[in-house]
Amino acid sequence: xxxxxxxxxxxxxxxxxxxxxxxxxxxxxxxxxxxxxxxxxxxxxxxxxxxxxxxxxxxxxxxxxxxxxxxxxxxxxxxxxxxxxxxxxxxxxxxxxxxxxxxxxxxxxxxxxxxxxxxxxxxxxxxxxxxxxxxxxxxxxxxxxxxxxxxxxxxxxxxxxxxxxxxxxxxxxxxxxxxxxxxxxxxxxxxxxxxxxxxxxxxxxxxxxxxxxxxxxxxxxxxxxxxxxxxxxxxxxxxxxxxxxxxxxxxxxxxxxxxxxxxxxxxxxxxxxxxxxxxxxxxxxxxxxxxxxxxxxxxxxxxxxxxxxxxxxxxxxxxxxxxxxxxxxxxxxxxxxxxxxxxxxxxxxxxxxxxxxxxxxxxxxxxxxxxxxxxxxxxxxxxxxxxxxxxxxxxxxxxxxxxxxxxxxxxxxxxxxxxxxxxxxxxxxxxxxxxxxxxxxxxxxxxxxxxxxxxxxxxxxxxxxxxxxxxxxxxxxxxxxxxxxxxxxxxxxxxxxxxxxxxxxxxxxxxxxxxxxxxxxxxxxxxxxxxxxxxxxxxxxxxxxxxxxxxxxxxxxxxxxxxxxxxxxxxxxxxxxxxxxxx
Numbered sequence: 189x190x191x192x193x194x195x196x197x198x199x200x201x202x203x204x205x206x207x208x209x210x211x212x213x214x215x216x217x218x219x220x221x222x223x224x225x226x227x228x229x230x231x232x233x234x235x236x237x238x239x240x241x242x243x244x245x246x247x248x249x250x251x252x253x254x255x256x257x258x259x260x261x262x263x264x265x266x267x268x269x270x271x272x273x274x275x276x277x278x279x280x281x282x283x284x285x286x287x288x289x290x291x292x293x294x295x296x297x298x299x300x301x302x303x304x305x306x307x308x309x310x311x312x313x314x315x316x317x318x319x320x321x322x323x324x325x326x327x328x329x330x331x332x333x334x335x336x337x338x339x340x341x342x343x344x345x346x347x348x349x350x351x352x353x354x355x356x357x358x359x360x361x362x363x364x365x366x367x368x369x370x371x372x373x374x375x376x377x378x379x380x381x382x383x384x385x386x387x388x389x390x391x392x393x394x395x396x397x398x399x400x401x402x403x404x405x406x407x408x409x410x411x412x413x414x415x416x417x418x419x420x421x422x423x424x425x426x427x428x429x430x431x432x433x434x435x436x437x438x439x440x441x442x443x444x445x446x447x448x449x450x451x452x453x454x455x456x457x458x459x460x461x462x463x464x465x466x467x468x469x470x471x472x473x474x475x476x477x478x479x480x481x482x483x484x485x486x487x488x489x490x491x492x493x494x495x496x497x498x499x500x501x502x503x504x505x506x507x508x509x510x511x512x513x514x515x516x517x518x519x520x521x522x523x524x525x526x527x528x529x530x531x532x533x534x535x536x537x538x539x540x541x542x543x544x545x546x547x548x549x550x551x552x553x554x555x556x557x558x559x560x561x562x563x564x565x566x567x568x569x570x571x572x573x574x575x576x577x578x579x580x581x582x583x584x585x586x587x588x589x590x591x592x593x594x595x596x597x598x599x600x601x602x603x604x605x606x607x608x609x610x611x612x613x614x615x616x617x618x619x620x621x622x623x624x625x626x627x628x629x630x631x632x633x634x635x636x637x638x639x640x641x642x643x644x645x646x647x648x649x650x651x652x653x654x655x656x657x658x659x660x661x662x663x664x665x666x667x668x669x670x671x672x673x674x675x676x677x678x679x680x681x682x683x684x685x686x687x688x689x690x691x692x693x694x695x696x697x698x699x700x701x702x703x704x705x706x707x708x709x710x711x712x713x714x715x716x717x718x719x720x721x722x723x724x725x726x727x728x729x730x731x732x733x734x735x736x737x738x739x740x741x742x743x744x745x746x747x748x749x750x751x752x753x754x755x756x757x758x759x760x761x762x763x764x765x766x767x768x769x770x771x
Contacts, residue, residue: 215524215528218524219530220549223528224247230251233248233535235261235262238251238252239273240273240277240539240540241535242277242281243276243548245539249277252278258287259286259288259289261274266291267420268295268411268417268420269419271288271291271424272424272427276427279431280586285431292424297412298407299440301380302378302379302407303379304357305352305353305355305378306344306352306376306403307353307374308329308353309375309604310368310373313330315329316367317366317367318344318353319366320362321341326338329370329372335352340353342359343358360407361404361405363403364404365402365403366402366403367398371395371397373393373394373604374392374394374403376405378440380444386633390439407437407441409421409441418442418456422459424438425459426463428568429567429587430586432589446460449673455488455497455500458504459504463567468618473504476501477516485519486500493531496536499541499543502544547586548586558582558583561581564590564591565588566589566591566594567588571591571595577591577592578590579591597620597621598621600624600630600631605619605621605633606630606635607629607630612637613636614633615633615635618632619632643667645674647665650674651676652672652673652675653675655675660675661675
C-alpha cells in the first residue's frame with residue numbers, strides 16, 4: 189500500500205509540469221474561443237477593437253482595410269496612434285501599408301524642445317575645419333578638449349561650456365563635412381531643453397588626419413502643428429520599425445522624453461526595448477511591475493487599466509523569459525474569466541492579452557519562416573546596426589524583421605566608452621558591451637561617483653517616485669530628479685487614533701494609581717457630600733446581626749526537645765571500646 193502511494197506521488201511530480209502546460213494551453217484556447225464568439229462578424233466593434241482582434245486572430249482585417257480614409261484611421265477623424273496600430277494589423281496579415289506610410293510621413297515634424305550638439309574629439313591640440321552650405325569654418329581643439337572658434341556660421345555656435353558645437357534647429361538635416369590635422373572622432377549629443385541629462389547618439393564616426401567625415405542630425409516626432417504627441421510617436425515608431433523603415437530620427441525624442449512624469453502612463457520603456465533591445469530599458473520596464481498581495485502586473489495609472497498595460501509590457505518580451513514575466517503570466521491566468529475572456533469580457537483587452545502572450549494565429553503560407561531559413565529575427569534598428577538587410581521572412585514576433593545578419597555586441601572601448609563600476613553612474617548614455625561584467629555598465633560619456641545628498645522631499649520624510657501610489661499624497665517638496673514627485677503616506681487618521689489610544693492608557697494608569705481616592709470621591713458624589721456619607725453602605729437586603737462569639741483562646745505548642753550532644757570524653761570512650769571489640 190505504501191509503495192503504491194509513493195508511486196502515485198512520484199508520478200504526479202513528474203507529470204505536474206506537463207499538466208500545468210496543458211492547463212495554460214487550455215486557457216489560451218479558451219481565450220481565443222471567447223474572443224471569436226464575442227466579435228462575431230466584427231461589424232459591431234469599434235475600430236480599436238477591430239485592430240487588436242486582427243492582431244490576435246486575423247479577423248476584422250478586411251473591415252479595417254475597407255474603412256481607410258486615404259490610408260488613415262478612424263475615417264473622418266484620423267489620428268497617428270490609431271493609424272499606426274492599423275498599420276501593425278495590416279502588416280501582420282500581409283496587406284499593403286504604403287498609403288498609410290505616406291500619410292504618417294505627412295504628420296512628421298521637427299522636435300521643438302531637443303537641443304543637439306556636435307562633439308569633436310582629438311588626443312592632442314589640433315585644428316579642424318567644418319564645412320556646410322558652401323562655407324568653411326575653422327575650429328580649434330585645445331588640450332583640455334574644449335573648442336575655440338571665432339564663429340562657425342549660422343548653424344553652429346559654441347556651447348556654454350565650450351565643449352561642443354551647438355546645432356541650430358533650423359539646420360537639422362544639414363550635412364556637415366569635418367576634417368582635422370590629427371586623428372579625430374565625431375559624436376552627436378542631445379539634451380531635452382531645461383533638463384540636465386546629456387544623451388549620446390548611437391551614431392558616431394572617426395577618421396585619420398586629413399580625411400573628411402560627413403555628419404548630420406535629425407530629430408523628429410509625430411504631431412500636429414509644432415506640438416509633438418508622445419504616445420502617437422511611440423506607436424508610429426513601432427509600426428514603421430516592424431516594416432523595416434528607418435526610425436533613427438525618432439529615438440532621441442522618445443528617449444529624452446521617456447522619464448517625463450506625464451509620459452510614464454504610456455509605458456515608454458516597453459516600446460524602447462522593442463526598438464533597441466537595450467538591457468537598460470528592459471531593467472527599467474521590469475522595475476515598474478507592481479506587486480499587490482502576491483499579484484504581479486503592470487499598471488501605470490492610465491485609463492487603459494492593468495490588463496492593457498500588462499499586455500503592452502509583455503509584448504516587448506514575447507519571445508524572452510526575463511525575471512518577472514512568469515509572475516505576470518500567472519496573474520493573467522488567475523484572473524481569466526470563466527468564459528475565457530479577460531476584464532469581464534472586454535474585447536480589446538482580451539485580444540491584446542492573447543496577442544502579447546501567444547502571438548498571432550494568422551498563418552503566412554506564402555512566406556518562409558525566418559529562423560528555419562537560418563536568419564535572425566531582430567528589431568529594425570538592430571538589423572541596421574548589424575549591417576543586415578530585411579529579407580521579408582516571417583518572425584514569430586510580428587514586431588521583428590527577418591535580418592540577414594545577427595547583431596554583435598561590441599566591446600566598450602570600441603564604442604569610445606568607459607566602464608562604470610559599482611557605485612558609479614553614467615553621465616551620458618549607458619549601452620551594452622561584451623566586456624562589462626555583473627554590476628558594471630558601459631558608458632558613452634563619463635563615469636561619475638555621485639555625492640549622496642538628501643533632497644527636500646527626503647528631508648521632509650517623503651519618498652521620491654515617478655508617481656504616487658494608493659494611500660500616498662503628492663506634496664510640493666522638491667526631489668533630486670525633476671521627473672520625480674514627492675509622495676507621503678496619508679497617515680492623518682491613523683495618527684489621531686494613536687493619540688486617542690495614548691490618552692486612554694494615561695487615564696487608565698491614573699485610575700489604577702488613585703483608585704482609593706477615586707472610590708471615596710465617588711461615594712461622596714453619590715451621597716451628595718452629606719456628613720457620614722463618605723463611608724460606603726452595604727448594598728442588597730439587610731442581614732440579621734451575628735450572635736456574639738466566645739473569645740478564642742490559644743494554647744502554646746510545646747517546643748520539641750533537641751537531642752543532647754555527647755561530650756568529647758564520652759565519645760572517646762565509646763571509640764576505645766569499639767577498637768577492643770574488633771581485636
